[in-house]
Amino acid sequence: MVVAEGLVKRFGSTEALRGVDLEVERGTVLGVLGPNGAGKTTAVRILTTLLRPDAGRAVIDGIDVVAEPRRARGLIGLTGQYAAVDERLTGLENLVHVGRLFHFGKAEARRRSNQLLDRFDLSDAASRPVLGYSGGMRRRLDIAMSLIAEPKVLFLDEPTTGLDPRSRVAVWDQIDELARTGTTTLLTTQYLDEADRLADEIAVIDLGVVIARGTAAELKRRVGGDQLHVVLADRDVLPTVAELLAHRAVGEIQLDRAGSSLTVPVADVDGIVPGVVRELDAAGIDVSDVGVRRSTLDDVFFALTGRPTQVDPVGEDG
Amino acid sequence: MSTEIRADGGPVWMLRDSWTEALRHLRAMPRSPELVMFAIIQPIMFVLLFVYVFGGSLMIPGYDDYTQFLVPGIFAQTVLFGSAFTGVGVAEDMSKGIIDRLRSLPISPASVLVGRTISDLVRNALTFAVMIVVAFLVGFRFDGSLFEAFLATVLLFVFSYAFSWVQAYMGLSVSSVEAANSAGFIWMFPLTFVSSAFVDPSNMPSWLQPVADANPFTILTNASRALYNGRDPGADPWIALAWAAGITAVFAYLSARKFARGAR
Ligand SMILES: Nc1ncnc2c1ncn2[C@@H]1O[C@H](COP(=O)(O)OP(=O)(O)OP(=O)(O)O)[C@@H](O)[C@H]1O
Ligand SMILES: [Mg+2]
Numbered sequence: 001m002v003v004a005e006g007l008v009k010r011f012g013s014t015e016a017l018r019g020v021d022l023e024v025e026r027g028t029v030l031g032v033l034g035p036n037g038a039g040k041t042t043a044v045r046i047l048t049t050l051l052r053p054d055a056g057r058a059v060i061d062g063i064d065v066v067a068e069p070r071r072a073r074g075l076i077g078l079t080g081q082y083a084a085v086d087e088r089l090t091g092l093e094n095l096v097h098v099g100r101l102f103h104f105g106k107a108e109a110r111r112r113s114n115q116l117l118d119r120f121d122l123s124d125a126a127s128r129p130v131l132g133y134s135g136g137m138r139r140r141l142d143i144a145m146s147l148i149a150e151p152k153v154l155f156l157d158e159p160t161t162g163l164d165p166r167s168r169v170a171v172w173d174q175i176d177e178l179a180r181t182g183t184t185t186l187l188t189t190q191y192l193d194e195a196d197r198l199a200d201e202i203a204v205i206d207l208g209v210v211i212a213r214g215t216a217a218e219l220k221r222r223v224g225g226d227q228l229h230v231v232l233a234d235r236d237v238l239p240t241v242a243e244l245l246a247h248r249a250v251g252e253i254q255l256d257r258a259g260s261s262l263t264v265p266v267a268d269v270d271g272i273v274p275g276v277v278r279e280l281d282a283a284g285i286d287v288s289d290v291g292v293r294r295s296t297l298d299d300v301f302f303a304l305t306g307r308p309t310q311v312d313p314v315g316e317d318g
Numbered sequence: 319m320s321t322e323i324r325a326d327g328g329p330v331w332m333l334r335d336s337w338t339e340a341l342r343h344l345r346a347m348p349r350s351p352e353l354v355m356f357a358i359i360q361p362i363m364f365v366l367l368f369v370y371v372f373g374g375s376l377m378i379p380g381y382d383d384y385t386q387f388l389v390p391g392i393f394a395q396t397v398l399f400g401s402a403f404t405g406v407g408v409a410e411d412m413s414k415g416i417i418d419r420l421r422s423l424p425i426s427p428a429s430v431l432v433g434r435t436i437s438d439l440v441r442n443a444l445t446f447a448v449m450i451v452v453a454f455l456v457g458f459r460f461d462g463s464l465f466e467a468f469l470a471t472v473l474l475f476v477f478s479y480a481f482s483w484v485q486a487y488m489g490l491s492v493s494s495v496e497a498a499n500s501a502g503f504i505w506m507f508p509l510t511f512v513s514s515a516f517v518d519p520s521n522m523p524s525w526l527q528p529v530a531d532a533n534p535f536t537i538l539t540n541a542s543r544a545l546y547n548g549r550d551p552g553a554d555p556w557i558a559l560a561w562a563a564g565i566t567a568v569f570a571y572l573s574a575r576k577f578a579r580g581a582r
Contacts, residue, residue: 048422051580073424084415088346100338101425103331129349145419 001026001184002047002153006056009042009208016042018208019056024153024186029179031199032188035301039208040188041081044157047186048078060153077151081158083138084145085130091117091141092126095148102149109148116144120174136167143174154178156187160194172197192216192296204300211304217267220295223303225250226269227293228276233286235260244283245276260288269294332426339420339433343407344440357403357441361396361449368392368516369456378518381547389458390470390543391515394535396449397474398510400442401481402502404435408489409498417577427578431570435482442478446471462548470545473555477538480562483569490576515539534561 002024009017017039024030034040045051047058049069058065065072085094092113099109117123120140130138139159146154159175160168175198179185189195195202196216204212204219212219220226228248232241235257242253242262251265266272269292280287347354373384381387408431411417420430460467489498512530513519519530530536538561541554 045418045580050418050421070424073422076422078419078422080415080418082415084419086342086346086416087414088349089342093345097338097342098419098423101335101420101423 002030002058002060002186004043004047004056004058007043007046007053007058008055009039009046009051009053015208017046017053017056020205020208020210022047022186022203022210024184025200026184027182028200029175029185029187029198031195031202032186032205033190033192033195033202033300034188034205035190037207038205040205041157042208043205044078044080044155044186044188048076048155049073050078075152077146077149077154079139079143079146079154079156079159081161083135083142085133085138085141087131088129090127090129091122091133091137094130094141095145098145099148104149112148116147119177120144121170134167136163136170139163139167139171140174143171147178152184154183154185156185158188158190161190192219192300193294196220204304206301206305212300219300221250221267223295223299225265225267226295228264228266228269228272229261229289229291229293230264230276230280230287231259231261231289231291233260233288237285238262240283241280241285244279244285248272248276332429332432335425335429336432336436339430340437340440341433343434343437347437347441354444357400357445358448360399361392361445362452364392364396365389365449365452365456372516376517383457385457386459386461386547387543388516389453389456390546391513391539393446393449393453393471394474394477394539394542395510395515397442397446397478398481398535399503399506400445401438401478401485402499402506403441403485404438404482405485405489405492405498405502406495407434407438408486409492409495412490413495421577421580428570428574431483431486431573431577435479435486438482439475439479442475446474460546460548462545466545466548469555470542473538473542473545473558476562477534477558480565480569483566483573487569487573487576490573509533509535513539514543534558537561 002022004020004022007017007020008015020039020043022030022032022043032040032043042051046053047060047065049065049072052066060072061075063072063075086097089097095113095116096109099112100106104112114123114126117126120143122137122141122144125133125137130141133141143156143159156175160171163171172194175185175187179198187198199216202214202216202219203210212222228245230241230245232238238255238257238260242255245253245262245264248266249264250267253265254263256262273290273292276290277287368388369385373388376384378384378387408417411420417430421427485502488501492498492501512522512526513533513536514530515535519527519536522530537554538558541551541558544551544554
C-alpha cells in the first residue's frame, strides 16, 4: 500500500535520509522507531508530498507521490509532529473547515465532524475555541481532522510525544480502533513500548537509514528480550529456581549468588509476574521479590549500533 | 467504505477553496478583540496626530487646507500597513503546522494564499471605514464627486492587495511570527515617508527628491489625493495600477511557488 525505496534527503550538509526503504502492507500498522534527528519526520514529509526527495521514490496505492502529488493527497491523512489546529476556531469549526476543503457539502461536513467529535470524546468541547484545549484534546482533534475524508493511508508523526500517560492511552485506544477497522497506518515514535503496543511491524531508523525491521518480539529477541528478575530468601535454591523458570527463558539465565537473585530473559513480561509467583509458590520456594524490566528503544538501539541513543531535548524539531 | 479521490481541481474550486480559507480567518477575527481594537485605534491615532500636530505648521502649495492634502496620504499609508497582517498571518499558520496540513490536502495550493489575502482585504476595508468617519469628523471632505472618491479608494485597495502578496512571500520566507512582524513593517516606513504622503517632496534634500518622486507610493498617493480633491490625476492612476498589477503578478507567482515547494 505504501512503498518507499531508497529515499535520500539532504539539508545543506546534513544528510537527513541516506537511502530509506519502507513498506506498509494494506490494513496494517508500521511503526517507524528512532531517536531524535533519526529522520522520521523527514520521511513522513516526503511520503505526504510536503517535501521532495533528492533521490528514491515513494508510492502510495500505486500513485507516485512526486509525480502526482495531488492524487496522492487525495488518499492520505496526515497528523504532523505538532498539532496543526487553528486555535482561534472551535473544535467543530476546525473539523468542518477541513471537511469543506475536501468538498463535502455543509451538512455532510457537519455530520462527519460530529461523528468524529463523538468518537474522539470531544463532543463536550466541540463549541469551545481550541485555544483552551489541553495537549491531549488538541492531539485527538488533530487526528480527527486527518480522518475526515476517511483516508486510505494515515500518517501519524509521534502521535503521543508530550502527552501525559492518560492522554497517551486515550490516543493509543483510538489508533487501535483505526487499525481494527483496517486503516493502513504509518506512525513514528521514539518509544519501543508504543511501537510494540500499536504496530504490526517496526522499522528502526537511525541517522537516516533503516537499521532493523521486524515485529516487536523479534526486535526484543535480538536484544535478549525483556527481563524477569527474581530475588529469593534462600540462595541455595537458585539452581532449582533456574530450572523451574527455564521454560520461560529466551536466552541464558543469569544467577547472582551474592544478591541471591536471578535474571531471566523472556520474550514479553506482560502479565508474567502472577504466574511466576504462583509457580514458585507451588514448588514451596520462598520469594522475596519479583520485578520486571522491559527492553526499551535504548536497549534495542545499543544492541544494534553499539552506541546509546543521543540524548536530545525531547520535542525539539529539526 | 473509503472515499474516492475527492477535492478535484479547476478554477471554480480554486475560488471556492479560497473563500473557505478566507472564512476561516474572517470567522476568527472578532474573537481576538484586541487585534480589532489596534486595527481601529491605529488609523484614528494617525489621523488625529498628523492633523493636529503637523496641521498648523505645514503649508502645502496648492492646498489651502493641510487636512485635504494630508488625509489621503494617511489613507494610503494605513491601507498599505494593513497588508502586513498577511505576512504575520501566513507565518503564524506556518509556525502552527497549519500550512503543512493544508499542503497535504488535495486542494489548489494557491487557494490558501488567495484566501488569506482576501480576508486581509476585508479586514483592511473595516479599518478604512472607521478611518473615513474620523477623517470627516476632523474636517476632511470629498471635494470631487463621490465616484471619484470611490475610484481613489479602489486604487488604494488594489495597491494594498498587491503588497499583501509581498507580505505573503515574506511570511513564507521567515522562520518565525516575530520575524514576519518586523520584516513586514520595517521597509514600509521609508516607503511611505520618503513620498508625497505627508509633505511636498520638493522640500526634501535634493538627493532624496528623485527617490520620492519615483516611489510608486508617491504615485499612488498623488493619484488618490487628486481624485479625492476633484482634481485631474493625469496618468497617475494608470501608473499606480500598473505597479500594483506588476507587483501582484511577480509576488503571487513567487509565493505560490514557495508554498508548493515547501516553505521550510
Ligand atoms: N528543514 C531542515 N533544514 C535543515 N536540517 C533539517 C531540516 N529538517 C530536518 N533537518 C535535519 O535532518 C535530520 C533529521 O530530522 P528529522 O526531523 O527528520 O528527525 P526526526 O527523526 O523526526 O527527529 P525528532 O524525533 O526530533 O522529531 C536532523 O539532523 C535535522 O536536524
Ligand atoms: Mg520528528
